[in-house]
Amino acid sequence: MKRIAQLTDLHLDDSMAIANGVDTRANLVHVLADIRDKGIRDVVLSGDLGEAHTIGWLADQLLLFGLSSRYLLGNHDRPADYAALAGFAENTHAEGCYFTLREDGFLQLYLDSSRYEIGSGQMAWLMRQCNDSDEPVLLFIHHPVLDCGNTPMDRFYPMRKRDILRDFLLSLRRPVHIVCGHYHTCHEQQIQNISQYVTLSTYVQLKKTGLLLEMDGRDIGYRIIEVNSGTLRSWSMEVPLLARVS
Numbered sequence: 001m002k003r004i005a006q007l008t009d010l011h012l013d014d015s016m017a018i019a020n021g022v023d024t025r026a027n028l029v030h031v032l033a034d035i036r037d038k039g040i041r042d043v044v045l046s047g048d049l050g051e052a053h054t055i056g057w058l059a060d061q062l063l064l065f066g067l068s069s070r071y072l073l074g075n076h077d078r079p080a081d082y083a084a085l086a087g088f089a090e091n092t093h094a095e096g097c098y099f100t101l102r103e104d105g106f107l108q109l110y111l112d113s114s115r116y117e118i119g120s121g122q123m124a125w126l127m128r129q130c131n132d133s134d135e136p137v138l139l140f141i142h143h144p145v146l147d148c149g150n151t152p153m154d155r156f157y158p159m160r161k162r163d164i165l166r167d168f169l170l171s172l173r174r175p176v177h178i179v180c181g182h183y184h185t186c187h188e189q190q191i192q193n194i195s196q197y198v199t200l201s202t203y204v205q206l207k208k209t210g211l212l213l214e215m216d217g218r219d220i221g222y223r224i225i226e227v228n229s230g231t232l233r234s235w236s237m238e239v240p241l242l243a244r245v246s
């Protein structure tokens with residue numbers, strides 16, 4: 001059994017965060033301490049991590065907390081900012097940085113949706129990986145693949161052509177777990193063989209309803225994923241603002 005912590009949408013030193021008085025670095029440190037205190041060693045960072053000058057600092061923090069990390073790019077990330085990090089060069093293809101692992105009884109796919117889509121080359125690679133394996137799939141991606149109930153994010157900033165990926169994953173007829181972020185909210189759903197887990201941001205949250213994008217408070221969070229020989233449990237961890245200032 002292994003537990004993995006997923007952090008998403010850190011937006012370190014984002015100009016809007018600074019303007020709104022949100023200390024994104026302090027938020028991250030608080031979450032990393034919580035993860036370390038739970039005895040978790042493995043972290044997945046699922047995109048929108050931060051401004052260019054923060055990526056080295058982020059890598060240093062992960063080292064300081066003794067965490068082993070893997071990361072995905074989000075739509076706010078620029079690949080050049082990650083070039084110095086371990087694994088980046090060897091996992092970079094024409095359509096982005098993506099890779100696969102076979103661990104804990106899962107085919108694990110780490111995708112790059114930073115261009116708001118999974119292009120034809122990455123899609124062909126993904127299909128080959130899935131067709132060469134009969135293991136359940138654990139798929140990390142910045143953008144949700146399934147619609148989350150026509151949220152403002154679904155309407156304004158969804159991944160393009162997401163239904164193509166959804167339909168392929170449905171066709172696998174074996175368990176597929178999608179772990180993602182981007183929407184700055186917690187949302188979990190299951191459709192046939194697909195379970196999708198959208199995870200809270202460590203910056204701020206956004207409302208699930210309404211005509212426009214609106215903030216939904218400054219409580220932050222992350223996700224724990226417990227994997228054990230091809231089975232998976234996952235739950236959201238909330239870190240209230242009050243707990244961070246007391």
Ligand SMILES: [Fe+2]
Nearest residue numbers: 048074075182
């Ligand atoms: Fe995003």
